[in-house]
Amino acid sequence: MKVRTMCFVLTTDNFDILKEKDMLLPLDDLLKERNFDFSRIRPGIMDALRARDPEGQGRLLGIPVEDVAVALHYNKTIFDKFGASYPTDGMTWDEVVELAAKVTGERDGIKYRGLATNFMSQAMTQLSANGTDPATGEPQFSKNPAFGRFLELAKRIADIPGNWEPDISYDFTKGEVAMSLGLIANTIPYYPEELDYDVVSFPAWSDLPGVGPSTLPFTIAISKQSKHIDEALDVLEYLLTDEQQIRMTRKDVPSVSGDQSILEQFAADVLKRDMNVKGIYSLQQAKPAIYSPYGPDILLYGTNYVGSQVGPFLKSGGRRAELPQKDG
Secondary structure: OOOOOOOEEEEOOOHHHHHHOOOOOOOHHHHHHOOOOHHHEOOOHHHHHHOOOOOOOOOOOOEEEEOOOEEEEEEHHHHHHHOOOOOOOOOEHHHHHHHHHHOOEEEOOEEEEEEOOOOOHHHHHOOOOOOEOOOOOOEOOOOOHHHHHHHHHHHHHHOOOOOOOOOOOOOHHHOOEEEEEEEHHHHOOOOOOOOOEEEEOOOEOOOOOOEEOOOOOEEEEEOOOOOOHHHHHHHHHHHOOHHHHHHHHHHOOOOOEOOHHHHOOOOOOOOOOOOOHHHHOOOEEOOOOOOOOOOOOOOOOOOOHHHHHHHHHHHOOOOOOOOOOOOO
């Protein structure tokens, strides 16, 4: 029985595990030998990947093949019912909270919520804050004011009368939530056709205009132990061609391309309506937080500690726990 050496590893942020298994393969020099054009990838993505180097050297340890794009979704029917103006691209969190209050309330016996608190952790990534000190492992949750600022935002949203209550389950597709944050790969291709909604850019902090969340794309790494590294590089280069990126994004996979015309084709083959996809990509990605081997990460993946603490924080009336550390 022959055992084949694994070439590819699909990952998001587990490069530290690949390091432990002696599978990390830095790609910078290999790609430079092939005259790979790094500028073809959307700005911010490469920075996010390089920040994940567990040795802190900023090496490229994988190639991004699918981006993580987020947006603010809004229900036009609810806004019309309340006589409120629709959200627009470039709005700040302050403006969105104010708007949420205008579309929260009861109409015809139905309770409408202005803004769901799901995916709030993406607002935290806009502040580029570390969960722990990368050098000492000291938790920063009670020391870095960015965390308090983030939780205060969550509390402001919850304090809108009628918008939040303990154990509430927001469901944008049921037509009772006016605005909701979400990953477009999980929403736009799958929301029901009868739902009259659109999307705008993710809200920005007032002192960081035009800055969206720092996201970490789905990435393919090549095992250091592989005997077919050249062939694996051929495949990765193909996945990043315009042809393949267009094919993927027109289905339902957000592209990592830096070409705006490609990004705006998201879900074009499955959508039966015009949507403001252009607005989603109107923000620049925030500077990624410095990687800390002590964790936890402030991401959509893994434990997403910050996101998991929004609910308990609101239920506690505003008391926040300290960030846990990884063992070791």
